[in-house]
Amino acid sequence: MIIFLYGPDTYRSRKKLNEMIEYYKKIRKSGLNLKYFNGEDLKFEEFRNEIQSAPMFSEKKLIILRNVFLNRVFKEKFLKDFKKFLNSKNIILFYEEKEVDEKDSLFKNLKKYAKSQEFKLLKGQKLKNWVKKELRNYGVNIEEEALEKLIRFIGNNLWQFSNEIKKLVSYRAPRQQGEGGKENEVLFNHKEKQKIGLKDVELLVKPKIEADVFKTIDAIALRNKIQALSLVHKHLEKGDSPLYLIHMINFQFRNLLIIKDLIERDKTYNIILKQIKLHPYIIKKSYWQAEKFTIAELKKIYQKIFQVDLAVKTGKIEPETALDLLIAEI
Numbered sequence: 001m002i003i004f005l006y007g008p009d010t011y012r013s014r015k016k017l018n019e020m021i022e023y024y025k026k027i028r029k030s031g032l033n034l035k036y037f038n039g040e041d042l043k044f045e046e047f048r049n050e051i052q053s054a055p056m057f058s059e060k061k062l063i064i065l066r067n068v069f070l071n072r073v074f075k076e077k078f079l080k081d082f083k084k085f086l087n088s089k090n091i092i093l094f095y096e097e098k099e100v101d102e103k104d105s106l107f108k109n110l111k112k113y114a115k116s117q118e119f120k121l122l123k124g125q126k127l128k129n130w131v132k133k134e135l136r137n138y139g140v141n142i143e144e145e146a147l148e149k150l151i152r153f154i155g156n157n158l159w160q161f162s163n164e165i166k167k168l169v170s171y172r173a174p175r176q177q178g179e180g181g182k183e184n185e186v187l188f189n190h191k192e193k194q195k196i197g198l199k200d201v202e203l204l205v206k207p208k209i210e211a212d213v214f215k216t217i218d219a220i221a222l223r224n225k226i227q228a229l230s231l232v233h234k235h236l237e238k239g240d241s242p243l244y245l246i247h248m249i250n251f252q253f254r255n256l257l258i259i260k261d262l263i264e265r266d267k268t269y270n271i272i273l274k275q276i277k278l279h280p281y282i283i284k285k286s287y288w289q290a291e292k293f294t295i296a297e298l299k300k301i302y303q304k305i306f307q308v309d310l311a312v313k314t315g316k317i318e319p320e321t322a323l324d325l326l327i328a329e330i
Helices: 010-027 044-052 072-080 082-086 105-113 124-137 144-154 158-172 198-204 210-221 225-237 242-264 269-275 280-290 295-313 319-329
Strands: 002-006 034-038 062-066 091-096 115-118 140-142 194-196
Touching: 002 010, 002 105, 010 034, 010 062, 010 091, 010 158, 034 044, 044 062, 044 072, 072 082, 072 105, 082 105, 124 140, 124 144, 124 158, 140 144, 140 158, 144 158, 144 198, 158 194, 158 198, 210 225, 210 242, 210 280, 225 242, 225 319, 242 269, 242 280, 242 295, 242 319, 269 280, 295 319
Parallel strands: 002 091, 002 115, 034 062, 062 091, 140 194
Antiparallel strands: none
16 A cells, blocks of 8 residues: 655644554554655665565554655656555555655656645635634634734744644643643633634734744854844844744754754764654754754853843843843853
8 A cells, every 4th residue: 555645734744644653553553563764865675675574463564755756766666666566565655745746757656546645735714724723722712813913924834833823822821730730731710712812913923033043043153143143133123022032042052952962872864853843944954053063062052041031031131132142152
């Protein structure tokens, strides 16, 4: 059997992939026959040996091939034995995050013979319905005007939407403590659902700022403090909150520290990609940036950010001044 998941909406396709993996693990609890290959680097012989080798405990294998459309040699060899693979007792799952050429021979065969599902970017009412459904999962509603502004701020990037929804929910919805003092799902002491309003969105959600923060981190990584300060002040001139900028810089350096630690422990990029639950774009950018710092430098910077953040929150320094000092000292 062959399954084909593709399309530009990688948030929903990744969710579908994870659901299929979890279902497979639930049915076949050994977990020894789940195989994951990065198609860009995959040698066809490696895949063929895997598909031909006998599975442990007589289970069906689930073999996931990620982004093989970038691997011309693999595609050519796979197509030669396409019918044999199609009739395999094992499950071969093509998961494509990159843009796919619909004229490609492999694409045509997969669309015709495999069980395929395309994940298009959500727009209009479909996007609104998705956001409302995600919020309902937390027991929260949203005002129509607030929803319109949220979509204008974010577009149809569901990865960012997911993060912003969690932020809005944690701000608007009261939580109760579960067993062991850990937070469970959002629970309410009243019958009416909480509602996110326009002011909530304007306070907490900043339009498409994260990509620009990467530019600031790039400048810091290249030891170009003048450019980093210039980028920060452009945000401030546009009215972006200095507290939010500190938060985003803190978030990114935390990612760099985590990734650098994994690199130091000889973890490959593909292993890091699977271990860290972040958008692949963030991991890719962070992986490059982490190589520009030593682990000692990142620890020192992260500690400095913590100190600046604490000074701002305790009123010892103004946020704008704190940002200038932070950039100057890291």
